[in-house]
Amino acid sequence: MIVRGLLVIVMSFMVVQGAAAAAKIQRVISPSGIEAWLVSEDTVPVIAMDFAFRGGSAQDDAAKPGVANLLSGLLDEGAGNLDSQAFQQRLEETSVEIAFGATRDSFDGSLKTLSEKKEDAFELLRLAVTEARLDAEPIERIRAQTLARLRHNSTDPGDIAQETFAASAFPDHPYGLRTIGTEESVAAITRDDLVQFRANNFARSNLVVAVVGAIDAETLAPALDRIFGALPAEPKLKPVAEIWPKNIGQNQVIDLDVPQTTILFGRGGLMREDPDYIPAVVMNHILGGGTFTSRLFTEVREKRGLAYSVYSYLDPMERSGLLAGGVATKNERAGEAIDLIEAQFRSLSEDGPTEDELAKAKKYLTGSYALNFDSSAKIARGLKQIRLNHLPIDYIDNRNALIEAVTVDDVKRVAKRLLGDGQLLVVAVGKPVGFGSASRGGVAPEAARGAAAE
Template structure:
């Protein structure tokens, strides 16, 4: 085992980069404050790699990994987790399949063995497949009456038409019904591989013991084979307003425009800009202008979305059918003002102060630290990112904000999808 240590100034924690005897790389924070170990891991490859005619395979795979593995069927596997108070979960997104493990130190061997079985020897028993399939289809059918879900799904269908990101990550009732056990086995083989995983571990465990456990779980996985390439994509249909006709008194709105990826040098200024526009909860411009001053909506906000092969700025709100156009005009006006005038100096400083001061709040549990570190590793931002991040935020200038606004808002065109029966659209 080799380990290099990075001590990060102004950081809530100190992270070691560890490489096990079998070459498994992990970021490690050793802490004896509580007798717990938290693990977060992310495998490259997710819903974007679903078969084009069967969206939903990766998410179904994630739901089945702990539904029996090795010699244990679903009930026996869950009983072993419960008997040792072990928390194990999996999830799948567009670009990744990940998971987390939390255990008491005294149950570490059992916990890591169950994780190994889930990753390396999932059973995919037919009764488990059918139960998860039925639950998934029932959820999808229920969502067909949800304006928010319908608006979101149509937004991605239009914004990324013809691209894997345009397909529903959870699938459709029809596609989920068609998924076979072989589809799950093929997806498992494609994604769960040792050269494709980023791992972060936080807790009361030393490097030597951790190295042995990492080799046991991840070192025995097969070597990664090449995944299909997901081509770069940009948000389409900018300038369009699309209505999903639903007989509801209030329209749900999804809107989006260009974005800046987390890996892009311009991300931090865009992050500060987004906080000012719609990411700052009660302090954002959109909250003040749309909700507080005009009473157009109960909630409104924006966030930056960063995928492997695309990025965008994404927003949401909901308002009465007769006030949709007014709400959209206010949103567009605030974007235009930030592009032409920028924020005030005081507004910029308050945004930076909040983003810097609140950052450490995301590190108040071992699980949160492990999750954040795994995400940073997955994005390739470097082990010192936590230590650098607040300095990057503090260095953002008015010129940086203006440049980010020009890149994101551009000519002001955005894709807007409205689920409801808005008037005047």
């Protein structure tokens, strides 16, 4: 029954059926003006809510990163007159799932509940968002867990590479800091820091909400006010400057005694609202986004056996954009691998895709899109992200048509714009052979972007 109900929701979103998906999404406005996007579907007695406050870890103090992340682990550790144990017990008794997390650009939350328990669930969520206790014991317990994770990350090649890449691409900027913080900064975070972050960032005007499941608009509208209505109308967000990835054409080598080298690479990408973003999605699939058909997979793994996996992806942010990727290979073949990857960037930039590559990319990207919506929780999460990306309510209905409209000339244009001369910022963790910590002579990212300004 549950599976059949979820399939009903999924099918309503499948553009290939010609369904008017946008008609299934209702814009609900609460009496105080809080907006939510709702997909009302009562086949399954479940309600999923996903929400976010714009801001995220980019709002952390530069001298004390990790506040948003630590706070996300504490909101369900006691609220109102319920201490940590009592709050967790109440969640268990009502079968309610509540979770929080922090990204660079948003502070996220989610709720999942049986529809018959919705009033209990909404009250527990209200308490967590507006009346979290932030008691000393949970703070120290979650702090200890975070510090243990940081110590583990300090010896993990992938985490080392990610930290180094962010710091190199975005120096002296919030995007260059670790969302989780550092051992020093996490140890220094006080309760006052957590309270201040909540006060500055949790507000109604920067709140994005999406709801899917067995609830109608008439019930949801007042519930939004009960949950979020006590929050201030406006946040106190600090401005975050626009920045474009720096140190393109540079190698950053971190020596670590491991048998293979973990490599991250990248250069400037696009913000989500850029008119070239959809063609860039198609281009990236051809370059490194398609698991078995991409150029990187074919050249690096299939033909030469340099790595088990190699990939690229677009990372649009509120104030920047990346086209990045990764590979892990034997130390002695690290230089060969990155030279080959850069060659594929240059080749696609210079020659563009073939008609066959374009056709295969479109087929995969349109055919697989509905898999993003194969559960109520995924649909709620997807709608939230569409709103965070400033996209229209009918985006799901139109997305596959936008992909189908991309031409070879579109991909050629975007490839020249984004891939340029193929130069990359490269971070290698291990004992790589074939390149060192030196410049490879790439163009400045600002110049590359300026040639194709929005």
